[in-house]
Amino acid sequence: MASEWESFAFRIEDSRSFVGIAPVYLSVSKLEPKDGKLVGTYSIRVPLKSSKNDKGIIVLPLDVRVSDLGAKGGVLRGKAHSQTDEGVVSDIVCVILPEKDQAIKLAITTKKRTINFESRYSIIELSQDG
Numbered sequence: 001m002a003s004e005w006e007s008f009a010f011r012i013e014d015s016r017s018f019v020g021i022a023p024v025y026l027s028v029s030k031l032e033p034k035d036g037k038l039v040g041t042y043s044i045r046v047p048l049k050s051s052k053n054d055k056g057i058i059v060l061p062l063d064v065r066v067s068d069l070g071a072k073g074g075v076l077r078g079k080a081h082s083q084t085d086e087g088v089v090s091d092i093v094c095v096i097l098p099e100k101d102q103a104i105k106l107a108i109t110t111k112k113r114t115i116n117f118e119s120r121y122s123i124i125e126l127s128q129d130g
Helices: 066-072
Strands: 008-012 015-019 022-028 032-034 037-045 054-061 074-082 089-096 103-109 114-125
Touching (some): 008 032, 008 066, 008 103, 022 103, 022 114, 037 074, 054 089, 066 074, 066 114
Antiparallel strands (some): 008 114, 015 022, 015 114, 037 054, 054 074, 089 103, 103 114
16 A cells, blocks of 8 residues: 555646747656655657757655645755766756646756746546556
8 A cells, every 4th residue: 555655646737938939848757756756757859959859757855745745835856867868967946836726837957058847737646556
């Protein structure tokens, strides 16, 4: 049986930002609590410059339950580990607004710039069988 820490996860809607005139699309998998962290995968797509596309793993240290974070909001600071460019790690700041707003702001800082994304989230219950 999953503990209370592990029974909920974040589902984040796909979002878009711009770098200059170039749209940048972000997709994030379900963010699940694992060993005191929220973990999921991400994919960044830059249609005008596909060489800048990226995918990898998001790791955000978690010191409260997912349900509490959704209810009260909060800020998580962690890392985005690229699987496209091995060894490249970007900082990520995740601002979660309380459930009534269900908004999330993600700021991903690379060596060259910070890209800000805004999206919506929902809290989902994880199945007991994985």
